[in-house]
Every structure is written in C-alpha cells, then in structure tokens.
Amino acid sequence: MPKVAKQLSDRAVAAIKTEGRHAVGGVAGLHLRISAGYRGWILRVTVGDQRKDMGLGAYPAVSLQQARDKARRIHDDLRNGQVPISPKVQQRTLIASKAATEKSFRWCTEEYLKTKSSEWKNAKHRQQWENTLDAYAMPHLGLVSVSAIDLPHILACLEPIWNTKNETASRLRGRIESVLDWATVRKYRSGENPARWKGHLDKVLAAPGKIQKVEHHRAIPVDNMPSFMQGLRTRAGIAARALEFLIHTAARSGEVRGALWSEIDFDKAIWTIPAARMKAGAEHRVPLTEAALKLLVEMPRIESSNLIFPGTKGQQLSDMTMTAVMRRMKATAVPHGFRSTFRDWAGEKTNFPRELAEHALAHTLESKVEAAYRRGDALEKRRQMMQEWSNFISAPSHTP
Incomplete structure (x- = not known):
C-alpha cells in the first residue's frame, strides 16, 4: 500500500501551483494533479497485482475533505475484497441507468403507437390518437417522466375540457391510461395508473353520462x-x-x-x-x-x-x-x-x-x-x- 504523505491543510493545497502530482496526505495514494491548467484529484491504488489511478473529481469543486472521504471509501472497498469503481464511472453509470428507465410521456406515446397501431384498421385511427394527445395531453405531460405522472398531471389535461368536450375528454383519458399501462409493463413506472376511471377519477370528475349530451345522427323520418x-x-x-x-x-x-x-x-x-x-x-x-x-x-x-x-x-x-x-x-x-x-x-x-x-x-x-x-x-x-x-x-x- 502506498505510503501516507504529510497531511496538507486546505491552505497548503490551494497554494500548490506547479504541474505534476502532489501527495496531500491523510489517505494513502491521494494526490492533487496539476496539468495544463487542470487541477484534480487522483488516487493511486493497487488492485490485485496491478496499480491503477482513479479520478476523484476536479479541485476545488471537490474539496480536500471530500477527496479524502472518497479515497477512504475506495480503500474500504479494497479491504472488503470489492473491486472499486471510480466516482466518475459511477456517475456515468448512474446517468446511463436513469436514461434507460426515465422516459418521457411523449417518448412512451410514440413507442406505444409503434407497437399497437398495427392492430388498428387504418391510419386514421392512429391520426386520431396523435391529434387528441398532441392537443390536450402533450402540453402538460409531454416532457414529464412517466414515473412522475400523478393525479394533478392528469387533471390538468382533463378538467379544462371535461364539461365542454366530454366525449373528447373521455377518449383522451382512456388513451393516456393505455400509454401509462404500457409504460408500467415496460418498467418505466410503477404503482397505480392515475388515469384510471373506476375507483379513482370517478371520485373527482362528473360521470360522462350525467353531463354528455348525446347527439344522434340526423335522420330522415x-x-x-x-x-x-x-x-x-x-x-x-x-x-x-x-x-x-x-x-x-x-x-x-x-x-x-x-x-x-x-x-x-x-x-x-x-x-x-x-x-x-x-x-x-x-x-x-x-x-x-x-x-x-x-x-x-x-x-x-x-x-x-x-x-x-x-x-x-x-x-x-x-x-x-x-x-x-x-x-x-x-x-x-x-x-x-x-x-x-x-x-x-x-x-x-x-x-x-x-x-x-x-x-x-x-x-x-x-x-x-x-x-x-x-x-x-x-x-x-x-x-x-x-x-x-x-x-x-x-x-x-x-x-x-
């Protein structure tokens, strides 16, 4: 294990200007590296029979104390037989993981339509779906992650048109429910569907049959x-x-x-x-x-x-x-x-x-x-x- 250098203070670290590696002490193998104007933390460790350098972040965004804390956790992992992963790699992995699971409502709608529209009789059906969702859902839900959509988001779409365009609003509700059900099955969200009617929206919105005026097709006697x-x-x-x-x-x-x-x-x-x-x-x-x-x-x-x-x-x-x-x-x-x-x-x-x-x-x-x-x-x-x-x-x- 690398020797522990003299433990430098925050002021002493801030005063280092020359390029190269500078041991800062406190944790074995911890260095401040200065190169072409860049100042960042490096931890040299031995994994198995190989030496490797792990970046711990830029200085002073990552303070001396934070760098030492990160370095100690890595040494703890080594002592416990775990292969350490650098914070930078961890961050990239976390971002990639979130990108894989955090999907917007617009993205889910597009994927749902690709999957299901082949079942529909004609392109007009798909166009009706797209037009309804674009007009009334996307302004409120388009950029929202499906994992975060809840009752207030659904009501923002439905309440403005529920009493005046109830047939359209009812279809909109069903289409939002279908997209969210698809997202749940695909593991992009969890929990109850906030667009479901029975036992949920029926408690806060008037029943369609009570407010919808049925307009029959005009017919000749x-x-x-x-x-x-x-x-x-x-x-x-x-x-x-x-x-x-x-x-x-x-x-x-x-x-x-x-x-x-x-x-x-x-x-x-x-x-x-x-x-x-x-x-x-x-x-x-x-x-x-x-x-x-x-x-x-x-x-x-x-x-x-x-x-x-x-x-x-x-x-x-x-x-x-x-x-x-x-x-x-x-x-x-x-x-x-x-x-x-x-x-x-x-x-x-x-x-x-x-x-x-x-x-x-x-x-x-x-x-x-x-x-x-x-x-x-x-x-x-x-x-x-x-x-x-x-x-x-x-x-x-x-x-x-």
Whole structure:
C-alpha cells in the first residue's frame, strides 16, 4: 500500500501551483494533479497485482475533505475484497441507468403507437390518437417522466375540457391510461395508473353520462323515405348511386365507399364485407334486394379499379361525397342517419325481432349470452326483412 504523505491543510493545497502530482496526505495514494491548467484529484491504488489511478473529481469543486472521504471509501472497498469503481464511472453509470428507465410521456406515446397501431384498421385511427394527445395531453405531460405522472398531471389535461368536450375528454383519458399501462409493463413506472376511471377519477370528475349530451345522427323520418328515394333516383352520378345502395343495404358509409366487385356474389345475391372493413372486426354478409342488385347491374365498371363506386380518378370516394348529395337535395340529415331510419322502420312498422334488425346493422350484441347462442347470421331471415325495407322505400310517393 502506498505510503501516507504529510497531511496538507486546505491552505497548503490551494497554494500548490506547479504541474505534476502532489501527495496531500491523510489517505494513502491521494494526490492533487496539476496539468495544463487542470487541477484534480487522483488516487493511486493497487488492485490485485496491478496499480491503477482513479479520478476523484476536479479541485476545488471537490474539496480536500471530500477527496479524502472518497479515497477512504475506495480503500474500504479494497479491504472488503470489492473491486472499486471510480466516482466518475459511477456517475456515468448512474446517468446511463436513469436514461434507460426515465422516459418521457411523449417518448412512451410514440413507442406505444409503434407497437399497437398495427392492430388498428387504418391510419386514421392512429391520426386520431396523435391529434387528441398532441392537443390536450402533450402540453402538460409531454416532457414529464412517466414515473412522475400523478393525479394533478392528469387533471390538468382533463378538467379544462371535461364539461365542454366530454366525449373528447373521455377518449383522451382512456388513451393516456393505455400509454401509462404500457409504460408500467415496460418498467418505466410503477404503482397505480392515475388515469384510471373506476375507483379513482370517478371520485373527482362528473360521470360522462350525467353531463354528455348525446347527439344522434340526423335522420330522415320513416314516412318521408319514399319521397326522398324518389328524388334520389333522379340524381345522376356515382355518389348518388352509392347513397342509394347504402340505404337499400343499411350499411355504413365506409363499407359502401370501399365496396369491391369481388365482394359481390350475383348468383347468391350476397355482398360479403371482409372483417378488415367492418367496425366490429368480423365478416358481415349482406343479402342484396332486387333493387340493390338492379343498381349494381346498371353500374358501369372501370377496368383499372375494383371499386364499385370509384371517385373521378378511380380512387375511393371521400366521406363527404354522399353528404354533398343530400345537401343538394336540401335534406337535413346525414348518410349515417339512414341506419337509424331503418331501425325505426323495423321497430315501428314490422314484426321482425329486434335482434334481426341489430344483426342487419352489424351491431355487436351487448348480451354475451345472446351472442354465444346465436351461431349463424340469419341470412335468409334478414333477406326477407331487407326486401320488405327495399319495397317500402321504393314505393311511389303520395306526397302532393
């Protein structure tokens, strides 16, 4: 072990100006090294059969007493059979360790989206996530480490819009909760999720059902459908035919706009919509009525596109094209509202079971028991119902 030099005082150490190593005493092997203007602490120790120098920090940022304390701890480690690590290496290791585990909410969101967005049906879903979080969460959480996020951070995001934009706020809460759950599984945070609703936020925020005004899609009254259809049939253009097909099939706008010729079985009069294009993620078969089949037979085909209702450049119609047709007809409704009109017709003017109408609309059954027992898709029963619907809306209008 190196000899212990004469123990210098703080004043004596401060007075050292010449370059080189200067033993300061108090702890064996402790030196002040001066080189090219740099003044720092060096501890020379023997590890095994090798000598090594360990940096203890710059002087005077690390005082004489602090240097001696660090040196003594290293000697203690050696006596206990531990390989000493220099404070500088320890600091670098600590920083690297923190960098590996301390992740910001923004970083976690980006990684979560990379992981999960492949499960979503289209890029629009991811864009909705990003837009909501960017607008309402990132200003409060973006740079905050996920390990530090707690109730006050969540409320800062939610409270300003909870009463005025409750649907958006509710989705925002769920998305923040998902990102934080992901961060917990990845060991970037621990403890309860501060964005959870049940037993937590439900104690400090009003229930959505109490404050949210449900705005139903504007729909044309059932009894006005024959006159509306009569006017629609006089309209030229692919968008008008797409809207007419949508009404006969009670389908969603996206399902119709994305409909392909390859999905139509003319012999069996069935339109099979693949699971990837269905909201519930399950294949849906639509029985085609006589009017729906006639419409398809009369539709022109474009060799370069498999779409039944292509846009001007062969691409899928935009989600506003059918709405534009209705606006030109002065109709105070939206395309999705025809599904509500169909449901009202089935409930008010027919004896068809509720479940049959719900199946025609491709709604997911709320009752898990009912869903488990319904093995088939009641295609032929639905065919009869859809034909009666088609007959009803195609009847001559008696409006003067």
